[in-house]
Amino acid sequence: MKRLLLVETLAITLAFVVAACGAPAAAPQGGGAAPAAKPNTLTAVKVDATTLDAAAPYWAQAPKLDVATVGAAPGKPDGPTVSIQAAYDGQYIVIRSEWADATNSLKDDTWTWDGKAFTQEGEQDFIGFIWPIGNNATFASKGCAATCHNTNADQEKWWMGSDSADVRYDGWFWMAARTNSVGYADDISWSVLSDPNDMGSPRVDDAVDSGGPVENTNGDKNNPAPIFMSGKDLKSPILLDADKVAFDAAKAKLATGDTVPGFVLSKPVGSLGDVEASGKWESGKWVVVQRRLLNTTHPDDGVLIPSKPTPFGFAVADASGNLDHKIAKDVLTLEWK
């Protein structure tokens, strides 16, 4: 009997030791190729501390999921292949995305002077992640398609959201001009079509205490114009709140084709600014890192629980706005290692 208990104790101890030794090791220093990912699965690796550094050593340990994107609207060409990686620590999850994009598109409703008046135009690059808030069977099996209401013959009446106020989605929308310039990604949510005449009504910005983008316009319906310009760099496509001065045509000395940013930017304080972000365009490629608390405790955010697989989707766009965004065709799943 003593022998049995001894053998049993030794076996149990050995098993736990072996399992503990097999636990994820700390990320090695230095580079190296990231391991391959399981199909449609983004595996977040545990690290000591996450950062917004796209070159952090732990990315060499994080499986790289390559996702081919397709046009969300019919007849539109496919998009780039986006490589995604993820890591987490006790508090944060960080996601690194990388995709080819020949142009660094920073226009965002930008004012363009035609010699007589201003017109507003321009789209920026973006990547947006979408997560269900709470458990969502339809999203888990159908992905973004569950949110896409695209059966109306008129594409202008297509909208994205849910059919019930109880079903909500959390979005992390990084935009090359509007949010990247001040180091965050818009934290938004989707719900029902609250205004049948406004296809954008399901999409709501998370609560904000202060800051955030403000349209740079005088609001004049007949002759709209910017009200601010940069006091530092008139040629910059970005206008930071800290740099803004009142628009002065005499000082601006605009020539035909010159532009003034369409938004005055500052980092929002509040749930809208939950997602920190850092994006860099270089040599025809975007590398974007987004980081957020696993649980922000904000009611308009999804909660990510390490060990719990979570479905998600994403869209990417090349200066094309919402109607021509490219999406991951299959449902993606975030897993934890």
Next chain:
Amino acid sequence: MNRIFQWIDERTGLSGPVRDFLNYPVPKYVHRNFLYTLGGMTLISFLIQVVTGILLAFYYDPSTEGAYNSVDYISYQLPLGWLVRGLHHYGSSAMVILVSLHMLRTYYFSAYKKPRELNWLTGVLLFFLVLSFGFTGYLLPWDQKGYWATKVGTEIAGSVPLIGGFLLRIMRGGANLGQATLTRFYAGHILLLPASVAVLIVAHIFQLRFHGMAPAITEKAKAQSKTFVPFFPHWAITDTAVGLGLLALLVFMTWANHAPLEFPADPTSNSYVPRPEWYFLFYFQLLKYFPGVLEPIATIVIPLFLFGSMVLLPFIDTGEERRPWHKPITTLVSIFYIIVIVVFTILAMAAYA
């Protein structure tokens, strides 16, 4: 303390039966042989299932709207909920393995022979009830795996000639899977099956005690079969030690790999590939070989033949010989079935991988 026991005994008269139970003489070769712990291990695994099942029931919501969220809460938010659910999850597999091994030992030791036929039959029923536990249990989280496996499982029952439609409606509580199905499976899982298993276990143990251990089959055991030791503490301690080992193993498996929970059930999903628990994989593989009009062979003929042969075994194999190496037919038949089950399971796993 003695006065308390005495007070209770004067009013219940329990001390006599309890003393008889604990002092029951068992052959000395039994309590040192691992193969004879399999029955006790099966009982212990059942008790683990009962305890963890009761704990889970405190938090489980048996509704199609709430089931998944409640299991999700148990798994990811409730302190130690992952452990309780993991023990229940892996414990169910342990129970299937242990009851199968226990039956195989009984089979190879010919312990089903006269006068132990009824004990064998209660064992056969317990075996199928354990499988029923598995079948009813994996719907309860109302996740993709449970939903679609149950859909396929009930469709198999529905394909039985003549009574298939009736069986399907009885199991589902209607034409489709829904709240009625979940309610029926839940009631079956936590009321009907545990009560049936408990009654059969009592009958099983009573039969064991009534007839005593089946005759030994090896010379070494036969030589020790005239020496007896009391059930307590000898055999009871062996069972307890091995039982603690089983519990530790289940804790380890849970710790190393938490019980899976797939995404919530989506009845409109058209891309999910249904797959059953591992112990039903061989049967799903078997079904592949009998498509279309041949399906009843797999859904009714083979199961009935297997169940019938298990029930009739003690009435067919009535000879005196108990040593498996001197009984080539029964031994080879069992080996054939074991190989088929293992190979089909591997094939199915490879297909689902």
